[in-house]
Amino acid sequence: MDLPLIAALFMLFALTMYVVLDGFDLGVGALLLAQRDEQVRNRMVDAIAPTWDGNETWLIMAGITLLAGFPLAYGILLPAFYIPIVVMLVSLGLRGVSFEFRHNSTSSRRRWDVVFAAGSLAAGLAQGVIVGGLIHGVRVDGNTFAGSPFDTFSPFCILTAVTVVAGYATLGVGWLRLKGEDATRAFARKHQRWIPLAFLGLTVITVLIAASAQPRLIASWRAHRNVFSFCLAAFTVSAVAIVSLAGRDDVDDHVGFALALAMMLSGMMALGLSFFPNIVPFQITLWSAASTSMSLGFVLIGALVATPVVLTYTGFAYWVFHGKTPAEGWY
Amino acid sequence: MSNLDPLILARIQFAFTVSFHIIFPTISIGLALFLAIVEGLQLKTGDPVYRQIYRFWLNIFAMSFAIGVVTGIVMAFEFGLTFSRFSQVAGAVIGPLIAYEVLSSFFLEAGFLGIMLFGEGRVGPKLHFFATCMVALGTVLSASWIMAANSWMQTPDGVAWDHGRLIVTDWHRVIVNPSWPVRLPHMLLAAYLSAAFLVSGVSAWYLLKRRDVGFARRTLSIGMGAACILITLQVFVGDHVGSTMVKYQPAKLTAAEGWWDKTTPSPMPYLWIIVPDQSGQRNLFQMGTPYFGSIWLTKSLTGTMPGLSNIPVSDQPRMLPVFYSFKLMLVIGMTMFTLAVISLWLRWHGRLYSARWFLRILVVMAPSGVVATLGGWYTAEIGRQPWVINGLMRTSEAVSPVPASTLLATLIAFVCAYSVFFLAFLIFTLRLIRRGPEGLPAHALPSGSLKRDLRPEIAGVQPYLAGAK
Numbered sequence: 001m002d003l004p005l006i007a008a009l010f011m012l013f014a015l016t017m018y019v020v021l022d023g024f025d026l027g028v029g030a031l032l033l034a035q036r037d038e039q040v041r042n043r044m045v046d047a048i049a050p051t052w053d054g055n056e057t058w059l060i061m062a063g064i065t066l067l068a069g070f071p072l073a074y075g076i077l078l079p080a081f082y083i084p085i086v087v088m089l090v091s092l093g094l095r096g097v098s099f100e101f102r103h104n105s106t107s108s109r110r111r112w113d114v115v116f117a118a119g120s121l122a123a124g125l126a127q128g129v130i131v132g133g134l135i136h137g138v139r140v141d142g143n144t145f146a147g148s149p150f151d152t153f154s155p156f157c158i159l160t161a162v163t164v165v166a167g168y169a170t171l172g173v174g175w176l177r178l179k180g181e182d183a184t185r186a187f188a189r190k191h192q193r194w195i196p197l198a199f200l201g202l203t204v205i206t207v208l209i210a211a212s213a214q215p216r217l218i219a220s221w222r223a224h225r226n227v228f229s230f231c232l233a234a235f236t237v238s239a240v241a242i243v244s245l246a247g248r249d250d251v252d253d254h255v256g257f258a259l260a261l262a263m264m265l266s267g268m269m270a271l272g273l274s275f276f277p278n279i280v281p282f283q284i285t286l287w288s289a290a291s292t293s294m295s296l297g298f299v300l301i302g303a304l305v306a307t308p309v310v311l312t313y314t315g316f317a318y319w320v321f322h323g324k325t326p327a328e329g330w331y
Numbered sequence: 332m333s334n335l336d337p338l339i340l341a342r343i344q345f346a347f348t349v350s351f352h353i354i355f356p357t358i359s360i361g362l363a364l365f366l367a368i369v370e371g372l373q374l375k376t377g378d379p380v381y382r383q384i385y386r387f388w389l390n391i392f393a394m395s396f397a398i399g400v401v402t403g404i405v406m407a408f409e410f411g412l413t414f415s416r417f418s419q420v421a422g423a424v425i426g427p428l429i430a431y432e433v434l435s436s437f438f439l440e441a442g443f444l445g446i447m448l449f450g451e452g453r454v455g456p457k458l459h460f461f462a463t464c465m466v467a468l469g470t471v472l473s474a475s476w477i478m479a480a481n482s483w484m485q486t487p488d489g490v491a492w493d494h495g496r497l498i499v500t501d502w503h504r505v506i507v508n509p510s511w512p513v514r515l516p517h518m519l520l521a522a523y524l525s526a527a528f529l530v531s532g533v534s535a536w537y538l539l540k541r542r543d544v545g546f547a548r549r550t551l552s553i554g555m556g557a558a559c560i561l562i563t564l565q566v567f568v569g570d571h572v573g574s575t576m577v578k579y580q581p582a583k584l585t586a587a588e589g590w591w592d593k594t595t596p597s598p599m600p601y602l603w604i605i606v607p608d609q610s611g612q613r614n615l616f617q618m619g620t621p622y623f624g625s626i627w628l629t630k631s632l633t634g635t636m637p638g639l640s641n642i643p644v645s646d647q648p649r650m651l652p653v654f655y656s657f658k659l660m661l662v663i664g665m666t667m668f669t670l671a672v673i674s675l676w677l678r679w680h681g682r683l684y685s686a687r688w689f690l691r692i693l694v695v696m697a698p699s700g701v702v703a704t705l706g707g708w709y710t711a712e713i714g715r716q717p718w719v720i721n722g723l724m725r726t727s728e729a730v731s732p733v734p735a736s737t738l739l740a741t742l743i744a745f746v747c748a749y750s751v752f753f754l755a756f757l758i759f760t761l762r763l764i765r766r767g768p769e770g771l772p773a774h775a776l777p778s779g780s781l782k783r784d785l786r787p788e789i790a791g792v793q794p795y796l797a798g799a800k
Contacts, residue, residue: 049448049449050446050448050450053397053400053440053444053445054441054444054445056441057433057437057441059407060403060404060433061433061438063407063408064407064426064430064433065426065430067411067418067422067425067426067429067430068422068423068426068427068429070422071421071422071426072419072422074418074422075411075418075419075422076415077411078408078410078411078412078415078418078731079411079412079415079731082412082731082737082741083737086412086745089404089408090744090745090748092404093401093752094748096397096400097394097397097401097751097752097755097756100393100394101394101755101759104390104394104759104763105759143419144732145415148734149733149734149737291422291498292498292499294423294499294500294502295423295499298499298502299426302427302430302434302435303430303434306434306438307434310438310439310442313438314438314441314442316442317442317443317446320445320446320450320453320454321450
């Protein structure tokens with residue numbers, strides 16, 4: 001059995017779970033900046049409060065799978081993206097504690113909302129910078145990162161950063177439309193008419209620039225022509241569908257979020273396949289960075305047993321809080 | 332910036348982020364069990380005071396849990412950020428252990444935390460109790476795996492070198508390494524003791540202020556009752572941790588006890604104050620209790636032990652921080668034991684809630700468990716130096732290829748952000764304590780069949796504190 005490949009797929013699965021789940025959390029967080037009404041902001045935070053912790057856990061799962069399964073790559077990529085990772089961690093931290101602190105404060109709630117929104121935005125931007133850096137590639141000497149921590153910053157990474165945030169905002173408005181009533185839903189409905197288009201446009205520009213900046217990508221896209229065409233088509237159709245359905249009230253409120261999920265999933269599939277079979281982009285393949293089968297097998301047995309259970313009770317937790325967020329909050 | 336040492340900065344950054352982090356899991360491991368016990372008692376007895384206790388501590392638990400989560404995510408990446416060479420050498424060993432922690436514990440905690448915090452109006456009381464128990468179980472599983480990883484770094488076993496990397500030959504020996512079976516209960520007891528003294532200290536404050544007396548008496552009774560059992564167990568477990576160190580990490584133990592001599596004098600005093608001179612390999616000053624060292628450490632009147640100078644200088648930890656962090660933990664532990672004994676005596680005479688001098692001491696002791704836990708961790712981690720994996724890899728070989736200036740900048744960023752977390756946590760916790768528990772409800776929440784638990788709206792069960800924030 002090709003254990004390194006299975007471990008890489010499990011890591012991609014965890015990362016995709018993180019991107020779609022924490023993606024809507026971060027999107028909702030960043031959208032707080034566009035909402036002046038404190039009552040609506042309360043509803044927006046209530047829409048994500050019961051589940052954010054589990055959503056963020058998928059990031060740890062992805063990171064630790066990299067450590068356990070591909071320690072060589074972990075030891076290269078983390079120093080390479082040292083600055084955006086620290087920015088992301090500090091931002092996620094500020095945002096995570098704001099959930100509790102805004103709840104416990106009345107006079108300073110506005111300030112915690114700013115921290116919450118800025119943290120969500122900065123975390124998304126930092127993750128986008130990492131995506132840009134991965135496309136650029138990482139300088140490696142032997143088993144060690146050989147570049148500078150500033151290598152990841154380039155004009156191109158600004159574009160990828162904004163694109164990722166636009167993707168999270170697409171998920172965020174979808175989620176708010178799904179969970180929100182009255183003013184919250186109207187707010188989501190309004191922004192659903194343009195954010196997915198912005199995400200689509202930014203992605204197209206990113207793809208075009210990436211193709212000219214990183215010749216290795218074109219080779220990979222040629223090799224998997226059909227899959228990429230499918231992803232791009234699904235991505236575009238979903239974006240157009242969200243925007244054209246956004247104004248209609250006879251369409252179920254779930255549809256926008258489901259289509260946003262489709263956009264993110266096709267995007268993640270394309271991105272994952274672009275780097276395949278490298279785990280340190282364009283330098284080290286996943287097979288040469290892999291742990292022994294003693295370690296991979298141990299992790300994968302655990303993952304195989306635990307993941308269905310985890311998905312079951314995570315699904316249950318979502319089910320407990322299904323439906324529209326109550327106007328008086330969860331308490 | 333060239334005179335800054337990346338190794339020192341990486342160590343400071345790791346030490347700062349991990350020390351800050353451990354404060355909050357310590358509180359949440361302890362409070363989670365406390366909340367499960369209190370909610371269980373409420374379901375069993377129907378006494379509304381337990382609900383009051385639950386609601387009050389749930390809020391503080393939620394804050395410490397949130398800080399624990401976000402500072403924990405940092406730790407998942409810190410291995411690679413500051414010690415990437417350690418990750419490359421040992422990732423295949425400790426990575427899977429932490430992966431199991433995520434799979435068995437983090438998801439469990441996160442899945443049921445939402446129900447625990449926000450689910451009262453959405454699920455019935457039994458299911459809510461189940462969620463609390465799952466969160467408490469998650470904290471124990473989490474501690475088990477992370478203690479396995481850390482204990483493996485103290486007493487590595489079940490691995491072999493292969494092309495400059497460590498590979499696992501026997502997972503059972505990696506997980507059940509020599510120090511894990513004693514260090515895990517030691518840490519769990521520490522966390523439970525921390526919570527016991529935290530809740531006792533806060534209720535003692537209410538009793539001193541003569542407010543919320545019913546709430547405070549019951550909390551203090553549970554807290555000090557638990558403390559009596561826990562500290563007794565901790566005395567034995569702590570002694571076992573010491574014996575394991577004698578066998579596997581003699582350098583750490585001798586540094587913690589303050590002895591340099593090749594062979595200590597007989598009978599050996601127990602040292603309390605020393606002024607160590609690391610380069611001279613001697614103490615400039617030392618003071619202790621005669622005979623006590625032989626009795627305690629060797630279980631005989633005249634026993635001796637080998638001192639730190641038996642270890643090559645290049646393999647020695649710094650004695651000063653190891654000695655004093657250990658003594659800090661020890662003194663707090665002995666104080667806890669004394670207070671537990673006094674509490675039994677006061678309880679026997681019906682004065683546990685009225686002896687003001689005792690309540691004042693308890694207020695001061697509220698954060699003592701957390702401080703002692705930090706002391707213990709400093710002993711364990713500084714005492715392991717200069718090794719990152721005891722005997723296998725030096726900390727100096729483990730550091731990331733990140734420039735010192737970048738490390739310094741991020742260290743400052745972490746210090747700033749964590750100061751905000753800590754200040755806000757303190758301010759909000761103190762404010763919650765000053766505000767006190769919510770008033771007693773008019774009637775008890777009915778409990779019923781599981782069907783009703785799942786669909787509370789059918790049975791018309793409403794949370795009677797709905798809207799109370």
